Amino acid sequence: xxxxxxxxxxxxxxxxLGVLLxxxxxxxxxxxxxxxxxxxxxxxxxPRQTIDLDTGWRFQKGDAPALAVTPSFDDSAxxxxxxxxxxxxxxxxxxDPASHLNRADTVDKTQGPGWYRLTFTPDASARNKxxxxxxxxxxxxxxxxxxxxxxxxxxxGFSRFRVDATKAIKPGQVNVLVVRADNTAVDxxxxxxxxVLPLTGDFFVHGGIYRPARLVLTDPVHLDMADxxxxxxxxxxxxASAQTARISLSGRIANDGTRTANxxxxxxxxxxxxxxxxxxxxxxxxxxxxxxxxxxALNVAAPHLWQGVxxxxxxxxxxxxxxxxxxxxxxxxxxxxxxxIRIDADKGLFLNGKHVDVHGVGYHQDREGKxxxxxxADVADDMTTMRDMGVNAIRLTHYQHGQTIHDLADRYxxxxxxxxxLVSAWTRKGELEPxxxxxxxxxxxxxxxxxxxxxxxxxxxxxxxxxxxxxxxFPAFLTGYKDGKVPDPMPLLARLQTLAHAQDPSRPTxxxxxxxxxxFNEGVDIPVTAxxxxxxxxxRYFGWYFGVPGxxxxxxxxxxxxxxxxxxxxxxxxxxxxTTIHTDDVHGGPIDSRGARQPEEYESYIHEEAWKALKxxxxxxxxxxxxxxxxxxxxxNEGDAQDINTKGLVTYDRKTRKDAFYFYKANWNAxxxxxxxxxxxxxxxxKITDVRVYSNAPxxxxxxxxxxxxxxxxxxxxxxxxxxxxxxxxxNAIVAKGQFASGIVSDSVTWNLASDAQAHVRxxxxxxxxxxxxxxxxxxxxFDGGKTGTLDKPADYGKPAVAAVISGTADSAVAATYREGTxxxxxxxxxxxxxxxxxxxxxxxxxGQRVFDVTANxxxxxxxxxxxxxxxxxxxxxxxxxxxxxxxxxDLAFLxxxxxxxxxAIEISSAGPRR
Numbered sequence: 001x002x003x004x005x006x007x008x009x010x011x012x013x014x015x016x017l018g019v020l021l022x023x024x025x026x027x028x029x030x031x032x033x034x035x036x037x038x039x040x041x042x043x044x045x046x047p048r049q050t051i052d053l054d055t056g057w058r059f060q061k062g063d064a065p066a067l068a069v070t071p072s073f074d075d076s077a078x079x080x081x082x083x084x085x086x087x088x089x090x091x092x093x094x095x096d097p098a099s100h101l102n103r104a105d106t107v108d109k110t111q112g113p114g115w116y117r118l119t120f121t122p123d124a125s126a127r128n129k130x131x132x133x134x135x136x137x138x139x140x141x142x143x144x145x146x147x148x149x150x151x152x153x154x155x156x157g158f159s160r161f162r163v164d165a166t167k168a169i170k171p172g173q174v175n176v177l178v179v180r181a182d183n184t185a186v187d188x189x190x191x192x193x194x195x196v197l198p199l200t201g202d203f204f205v206h207g208g209i210y211r212p213a214r215l216v217l218t219d220p221v222h223l224d225m226a227d228x229x230x231x232x233x234x235x236x237x238x239x240a241s242a243q244t245a246r247i248s249l250s251g252r253i254a255n256d257g258t259r260t261a262n263x264x265x266x267x268x269x270x271x272x273x274x275x276x277x278x279x280x281x282x283x284x285x286x287x288x289x290x291x292x293x294x295x296x297a298l299n300v301a302a303p304h305l306w307q308g309v310x311x312x313x314x315x316x317x318x319x320x321x322x323x324x325x326x327x328x329x330x331x332x333x334x335x336x337x338x339x340x341i342r343i344d345a346d347k348g349l350f351l352n353g354k355h356v357d358v359h360g361v362g363y364h365q366d367r368e369g370k371x372x373x374x375x376x377a378d379v380a381d382d383m384t385t386m387r388d389m390g391v392n393a394i395r396l397t398h399y400q401h402g403q404t405i406h407d408l409a410d411r412y413x414x415x416x417x418x419x420x421x422l423v424s425a426w427t428r429k430g431e432l433e434p435x436x437x438x439x440x441x442x443x444x445x446x447x448x449x450x451x452x453x454x455x456x457x458x459x460x461x462x463x464x465x466x467x468x469x470x471x472x473x474f475p476a477f478l479t480g481y482k483d484g485k486v487p488d489p490m491p492l493l494a495r496l497q498t499l500a501h502a503q504d505p506s507r508p509t510x511x512x513x514x515x516x517x518x519x520f521n522e523g524v525d526i527p528v529t530a531x532x533x534x535x536x537x538x539x540r541y542f543g544w545y546f547g548v549p550g551x552x553x554x555x556x557x558x559x560x561x562x563x564x565x566x567x568x569x570x571x572x573x574x575x576x577x578x579t580t581i582h583t584d585d586v587h588g589g590p591i592d593s594r595g596a597r598q599p600e601e602y603e604s605y606i607h608e609e610a611w612k613a614l615k616x617x618x619x620x621x622x623x624x625x626x627x628x629x630x631x632x633x634x635x636x637n638e639g640d641a642q643d644i645n646t647k648g649l650v651t652y653d654r655k656t657r658k659d660a661f662y663f664y665k666a667n668w669n670a671x672x673x674x675x676x677x678x679x680x681x682x683x684x685x686x687k688i689t690d691v692r693v694y695s696n697a698p699x700x701x702x703x704x705x706x707x708x709x710x711x712x713x714x715x716x717x718x719x720x721x722x723x724x725x726x727x728x729x730x731x732n733a734i735v736a737k738g739q740f741a742s743g744i745v746s747d748s749v750t751w752n753l754a755s756d757a758q759a760h761v762r763x764x765x766x767x768x769x770x771x772x773x774x775x776x777x778x779x780x781x782x783f784d785g786g787k788t789g790t791l792d793k794p795a796d797y798g799k800p801a802v803a804a805v806i807s808g809t810a811d812s813a814v815a816a817t818y819r820e821g822t823x824x825x826x827x828x829x830x831x832x833x834x835x836x837x838x839x840x841x842x843x844x845x846x847x848g849q850r851v852f853d854v855t856a857n858x859x860x861x862x863x864x865x866x867x868x869x870x871x872x873x874x875x876x877x878x879x880x881x882x883x884x885x886x887x888x889x890x891d892l893a894f895l896x897x898x899x900x901x902x903x904x905a906i907e908i909s910s911a912g913p914r915r
Contacts, residue, residue, distance in 0.1 A: 047328050049217040053133075053177070054083040057118045057209075061087045064115040064180075069145040071176040075117045084373035086139075086208035087114050088183075091368070091632035091644040091652060095580045100653060101369030107643070109634060114207055116179040122215065124172030129217040130256055131165040132225050136211030136402055138181050139372065140196055145178040155196045155441055157183065157205060158400035158421065159448035160229035162216070166256075183207030189428060195437035197445060198421035199428065201398055202645060203364055204632045206372040211402050220257035221321060222330040224291055227252050228444075230451030231332050233319050235267075236506045237340055240352060245303040245338050247278070251294045253321055255286040262324045265294045269336065270316040271304070277315060305352045306337030306457045309392045312413030313337065314457075335410055337457025343508065343535065343567045345560075348621045349415075349460075358415055358622035359614075359668055360393025361386060361649070362572060364631035365401055368653040371632065379404040385650060386628060387412060389661055390668025395571060395624040398423045398466050400449045409458035417510065417537075417571070417624070418453055419463025420445045422496070426468065427487045434492060442492065443499055450503040460622075461507055461535055464496040465489070467514040471526040484523075493532035508534035512571040517555050517562075518546060535621070536563065537571035542610075544575045544593050549609035553616065560619055568619065572626040573610045576646040577603030577658050578639030581769055582681035584689070588780030589767040589788045589817060595795035597769040598639035598646060601678060604660045608719060611667065625664075629654065637795070659694070666696040666718035672745040673718075674700065674738035679749040685770065685778030686761065687727045687753055688828045693720040697738030697745065705733055724828060727751060729758040761827055761908040764814050766790065771813030777905065786823030786894070786901075791816040791843050791874060806841055809876035811905075815841050820902040825892040829885055833912050836892070837880045839905035842867035852901035855893045856883040864897070876904070882911050 058078035060068075067073050090109050092102040122131075133144060139157030143150070147170060151163035169175060183205050184193045198205070218225060223232030233251040240246075251265050262285055269278040278298040286292040304313045317336035321329045342350040349356050363382070366372050383405070386394065394414055396405065399421035409416050422442055426434045446464065453459050468489040493511070500509045511533040515526045518540075530536040538559060543549035552573070560568050575591070576598040583599040591602055607625065614623045630641070630648035639646045649661040662675035677692040691709075693700055696718045701711040704725055712720040720736075732753065737746045756776060764770040764777040766788035771777065780788070791804035806812040818841065836856060847869035854862035861881035871877045883890065890908065894901035 047219055047330050048222070048332065049129075051122070051215040051217075053118060053120065053213045053215055056120065057081050057083065057085070057116050059085065059087070060115045061110065063113045068115055068117070069150075069178045070148045071174070073117070078115075078117065081116075083212055084208075084210045084375065085116075086206045086210045086371045086373040088204065088206040088208070088371045089369065090204045090206070090371060090634065091630075091641065093580075093641050093644070093652070095640055102652075104642070109204070109643075111183050111185045111205070111207065113180055113182045113184070116181065116209055118177040119174060120177065120215075121174050122169060122171050126169065126171035126217055129166075130220055130222065130225070131169040132162045132216040132218070133165050133177065133213065134160065134162045134216050135179075135209065135213045136160050138179065138209050139183050139207050140193055140205055141182045143180040147175055156445045156448065157196075159445060160403075160452055161448070162225055162229060164226075165215075179209060181208050186428065194428060195435055196441050197438070198399065198423045199425040199438075201421070201423040202633050202635060203398065204366075204371075204634050204643070206366065208373065210372040219329040221253065221255050221261050221263065221286070221323070223319065223321060223332055224252035224254040226254065228448045228451040231319075231334065231455065233332070233455075234451075234504075235317060235336065235455050237338050240303060240305055240338055240340050242305075243302065245300040245305075247298040247300065247338065249280075249296045249298060249319070251296070251319060252291055253284060253286050253294060254291045255288055258288050260288060261286045263329070264322045265296060266320045266322060267296055267298055268318045268320075269298055269300060270318060272313075272315075277301075277303070300338065303338045306339040306410075307354070307413070308351050308356055308415065309413035312411060312457075314410060317455075334455065335407065336455070337410055339457050341460060343621050345565050345567045346619050348567075348618060351415075356392070356415070358393045358569075359664075360391050360395060360415070360622065360624045361389075361628035362395045362397045362624050362626045363401075363405070363628050364397060365405075366632050367629070376404045380408060381654070382629065383408045383412065385654070385657075388669065389649070389665045390670075391628075391664075392668075393417070393622055393624065394628075395419075395463075400445065400452070403452075406453055406456045406458060410456055414458055415460050415622070416456070416458045417461055417463055417622075418449055418459050419466065419510075420449055420496075422465040422468065422492075424467050424470065426489060426492055432485060432487045434487070439492060439495065442496060446496055446499055447503060450500065454504050454507070459507070461510040462500045462504065463510050463512065463537075464500060464533055465493060465511040465529070467512060467539060468493070469513045469515050469527050469529040471515065471524065473515060473520055473524045473526065484525075486525075489527060489529055490532060493529060497532055510535035510537055510569070512537035512539050514539050517558055530559075530563065530566065534566075536566050536568045538568065539572035539626070540570065541573060541575070541593075543606050544591065549606060549613075552610055553613035556613065556617055556620070560617075567621045569622040569624070570614060570620060571624050573606075573614075573623075574626040574647045575603045575606040576639050577649075577660060578641065578646055579651060579656050579658060579680050580640045582678065583768045584685055584770075584779045584781040585783075586768065588783075589769075590790070590794075591768060592794055592801075594636075595638060595801050597767070599769055600658055600680065602768065603647075603658065604663060604677060607660045607663055608717065611663075611717060625649070637800070662694045663718070666694040670696075672697065672738060672740045672742065674736050674745045674747045676734055676736050676747050676749050682750065683752050683754065684727060685757055685776060686781060687729075687758055688724050689727065691722045691725045691734065693736045693747070694718050695720050695736065695738045697740050699739040701737045701739070703733075703735040703737070727753045729753050729755055759910060761829065761906070763825065763827075763906040764817065765819045765903050765905055766817035771811070771817070773811040773814045777814055780817075780819065782825050782827045783819060784824045784826060786819040786821035789818055789820060789843065791841065804874065807875045808871065809839065815839055815876045815904045818843065818902050818904045820900045821894075822896060822901060823894050825890075825906060827890045827892070827906075827908060828888060829890050829908065831885050831888060832910060833882060833884050834890060835880060835882050835909045835911045836861065836890070837878055837907040837909075838862065838903055839876055839878050839907075840865065840867045840902060841876050841904050842871070842873050842902070844873065845899060848898070850896070850899035850902065852894060852896040852899070854879075854901070854903075855895065856881060857885065857891050858893075859883070867902070
């Protein structure tokens, strides 16, 4: 296929890609005064001068008087702030609020305008220069004035943009810069942000100037500063081998002067030792008031290739514009990686001809206490965490991220999926066609994404959409669509596909789907959108929102078989994990994917099962789990958090790495790793428990209270397990020791068993998380067979859960859940006599439709029970029996004679020694 004059060789959707690195403009240090900054722009060796504008700002949340744009306006009552800045603080954990920056009383979800003012004095030497105000991001609409002169607007909260300040700036005098930021929610057609992506999404759109800003001074002749926030040139590795590499380069030279300029464009590739690896010079004549495109090529002998995390070697690419006398008029230098990428639909991704097993994470740009106003140090800290987990790829979701993460990805060899914020919706509620202004905004944000990031070696592809294939699966009260009609995403996707290839023919496009191949109710129509892009990505939450974990692999195989020539990746998978909610058995009951029951152990289980499916499918060119860190959203009230998506493997405040983090560390990072799971489930409900350890050691030994329970060798998927471990009353020391060639690596936790839990076994049947009750219950455990159910109505699509009202008991929450069918509970207990109390509730069957026995070690203790005949529906009854155990196991069998047996709770207490 041929696009935009450049050929891409395609064989079973193998794409030959090449990219280099991104623009990094060094800041210039200067002194700040509280009110007026004096900005030194005196001549330097570098022709382009950049002056940071990060301190000295005044801010007011909400709208301001019209006079706020004038220099004389009194802003002394406004708040003093520094960039990066946002007025929003969203999402908090409910337990232990004193330990968190975000709490119910400190959050701020205000969406609307916010005003910023900065007073500064540029040096008089800035005369005869072109002046630009550059913002790395302002959310989500920005309007900019300088000295009362409107410089322009920008729609889109994620990309760098520049406004020309040449006619308004006053060198050597006091200047006043004013910015109005607006992150108004898109709730009506009259919203000022109604035609600015994203229209929706499972993340909060923070407001403010949340990335750095600067003043940039250039010569009238310069690498185009109006190039959609990009560096003014594009470089692509056309071919690369150990012997030679060829790099194509195109530059845009703007002449804002009054005379025709006879120029040369010079490109130099400089190695780490300062040697010149390649150079090229191209003459060009640029008329006044015009922009000229210049093409060049660099031929590199014996190149040092950028080989991902294995060897992320970076050159420096220096592009300079010189006048007829050889003087440098403008110059930009940036890190530069030489590499090619090929993606095969059957075998995956090849970097410089070498296969790479791409395993990564999704990443949102916020953290507790800061929202989106994170610093480069924050991003670097997140990158350190990801590297420790063994990640080698990041999906930058669901919008354009800043230059810091791109630069770090280049430096450390990570592979990136970049995307625009076309998320779930492209029309407002009830509309079937996107407005032209919205389409134009989508195209603008895609151009900015590509121009600003296409020189990064780390960027693999351009994501043009996320989950725009819900079709009519959402109810009408959410969408506003009538008569089953829904908007068609394909026309917009086709435009973006064409635009992406025109802007960057060297990279493929991609999109992530939610719904193709899933089972929906009759009448649900799901559009097939994967064909709109070059690469496919599947967001699939088997075992969480739908299906069971075992469905994952077959579903991927079906997608691959349907489009065998299109490379397929998994772009999201995972589960919520609340660090303060725990289970005794991940199979004990249904997960509450939109409500409270989201134990940390279940998140680990989902990732263990998913990884089995993913690693067994070499045709997947990449996998990205969801998500690296918990992040803010306003559509969730789940687990132990409010307005937080808890699918992260690290908490929003970065203080806690969840158990699942260590599962991947043990599998993806070759460094020795040993981690005991369930460490935060410190106060145990049962004295008999399984112990699971994530260890990549050749041999791992477990000790409980100083006694060895044996060694596990080379555990499959680094999951080592010891079954039916007995805990003592009080504190129990659990220690795991991994035996590595380099020595012993150990981990330890303390689990406590209260005297009540030591003396009793209380099972809340049919639930994965035990309900609070008058006495403590554990979650469903020790069962064999049956299925679970509940009389409660679970939370769904923002609707809160509704608890069942059950008569005959003070513990309705325990009685509401149940296990039914033909099943056993085999409870390990010491030999002796026990009193067994069983709680039963009939959820729906009339009298005569459910009749069953219960036996204890083969002896009938409850016979021919018909709950409805005795108590009716939603009423609890109890039966108590004394049983004798002689083999260490109490086997309770639930055996139906009509319908299915059922039980809601089991309580076992010692009745004295065996007689």
